[in-house]
Amino acid sequence: MNNYTNEKQGQDQFYLVYMPMVDKTLTEDQILNDYTDGVVRGNILEFKLQISNLNSTLFQALKYLSVMRIKGKPVPKNILLVSLNDDKCFVYDSGNYLSDIEQVYIGGASTNNASFVGGNPLQTIDMSSMTGQSQIINLLKQENYTKINIDVNCIVGWAEHFYRIKTGVKVRKEDFIGDGSGLHKTIGEIRQPNLFKDYIYPYTGANNEEFGYLMDKLNDNLTKKNLGTFYTPEIYAEKSLELLREAIKRVPQGNDYIILDRCAGTGNLELNLTDEELSHTILSTIEYYEYRVLVERLGHKVRHIIPPIETANTFNKGLVNGADALTQEYVENPIIQQYVQNERCTIILFENPPYADTTSTEHQKAKKSKESSVWKNSWVVNEMRKSVSGTPLNDLGNVFIWSAFKLYLRQDTDSYIVYSPVKYWKVQKLIDKKFMGGFAFNRKHFHTNIDACVSCIYWSNENDNITELYLNAYDIVITPQNNTKVEKIVSCGNLAVKRIYEKYSAKYYDKRKFNLSSEDGILLGKDGKECGSGKKIRLKPLYAADMCGYMVCHSSGFDNPDNMSSLLVAGRFDGNGFYLHKDNYLEKLPMFAASRYVIYNRSWTERARIMKSADGYVQYGKDVASGKCTPFLLKCLLFTVFETQNHCREFVGSDGRTYRNEFTLDTTNGTTIAATDMSRIKMNGEEKVLVDLWNGVIAEAKKTKEYDARWNYGVYQIIKELDTTYIDSNGDIQYNYTQLHTNLTTLKQKVKDYYLKEIVPYLFQYEFLK
């Protein structure tokens, strides 16, 4: 008998004594996966101090195996339930519980297990005996797995596993899900397992219709980038039919009408159309397996699918010949043209166009490759270039929107119902059409993990000149019910979307020359340090006595906000900002404050709807001149000195100059501009709390051994240089100065509260945020 007081103790001891006999290379991190007590080769282990109910402990292990299947991980054959204090191990074969493993469980694995009925263990091993110990070693060495069935719950996990293994090798979607039912007959891994032959049973579905809603997630990585595929959740698709049906109501008496979706994917938007509506629908999509599912699902009900049937040359490197909506061939396709040319036919486009903004963070992160922007050379983009220039051309979705109005809609009663981030109307002004109604949906539910606003707007093909519009916002709430997830659409109010006309850079960036400046200063990286060589320099390194820093508040939107806003003691190597002058720096601070908006307000309704504007510049200019704004500006100053995106640091530059941080309240080495101006603020209770917290931070900072008495420290420099860490014996990060770290954490939280309450309302009032 053992006498462990907690499971972790016994578990650690187990691995300590057994692993040297099994596999010395396996680390604890590799063993402790997916919240299990350990997976060693073909074994899953579950430890209890004393197992009192074998069934419930077994069920817990089965739930872990269910998660492993969903994640595309091989399911171990052996289940070892270890009862630590009585030195017993109960062995089960997971193959006998396949139907339990192939369920999806909601909630913690260790709860609600009491009612499970399992079989008897195949073996009960006495771990105190030598025979038992060698049996355990023998089991742990085994590498047997239980084959699982592929279904909608696990196919994405296995696809990710497949593409991960194949990194660096050219594989396409067909290599994973290819079937024999179409003319292109590559048989994929799920149907003829090779890599996964020990882990999965061959999938026997004749086609891929079952995976219709997941087809975007099954794309190989390059196709994902190229096609900008983010499917619409069914519940949103259904909601948007309300807009479509309004458009159908406008079809003039006696007219035929068509509903055209050039980028239908697997037809999610159309799934809940009535048969009558489908009989007016024309669909196409560029990706071969989407096309095949589209044909299966809706082919027999719609008016046309393009191409109408699969022929020997339909399959073209994973794409569908003739279905690329951006080609001249498609635009001139006679099937569609017969309706476009017919005056007695009303055209309604209903689409969720592919989303691929080449300037977006996602795109940048996914590593730009030439192949992922081939659409930029398409015929439609070249047509668009004749009348549109600049940033709108970077977004694939815009190409669909522009071409809808230019190439398909002709009459006032024609309509476009389109899903897209609203910037095409709000800031890029791609179209000026009549707004008939619209919804705001949470982008997170479109197979991404970004909380942001996607508009779905019903436009009439009539010109109009509105400056704002209102969207009914809906989120999706998922609640567990009887081991399934129930989705509900919930209203989140009516959201205003206002057009933006002026940019910060045009109205607020300070373009004045300094009294006396030289170009022999230094340039910095985003981290506030002097940047090394190898950077693409896009700014002259100015130095001037009346300069107090460099500010970047770039871009109207909030994509990649940390990259787009900076406050530094000298110029940022890649520019996009302006040098701050001591005489008027204060009135520039609201731009910096506004650039932090989505960081402190992460609600999905804000990102991609609220943007930065200089539209309030006339009123703002007047209020700055009259002094009416001064209390607000001083609040912005207080916020700026405590904001961690203020990356001002003090140091000696390679030019031999000492760079001072003017945006800190630390005056140990002489006063700063911020400290001098701050004396003008009449502090309220919250502001006093912030300053007290700061005093606590700087007092603790001075006690650290890294503190350098030459500098006035700001919050960021303290975080980066003084709030140091070490790795403890468990491999966890620990802070060297607990009190300093605690004070910093509290300050950060309070700064956020202060920002939302005291700064944000003014940012909206003066339209820095709009």
Ligand SMILES: C[S@@+](CC[C@H](N)C(=O)[O-])C[C@H]1O[C@@H](n2cnc3c(N)ncnc32)[C@H](O)[C@@H]1O
């Ligand atoms: C955002 S998804 C929308 C799919 C579906 N309508 C939905 O809402 O779930 C965009 C679709 O456009 C397709 N697509 C991308 N580029 C295309 C092109 N040039 N021509 C036609 N379809 C394209 C993608 O394969 C993808 O299925």
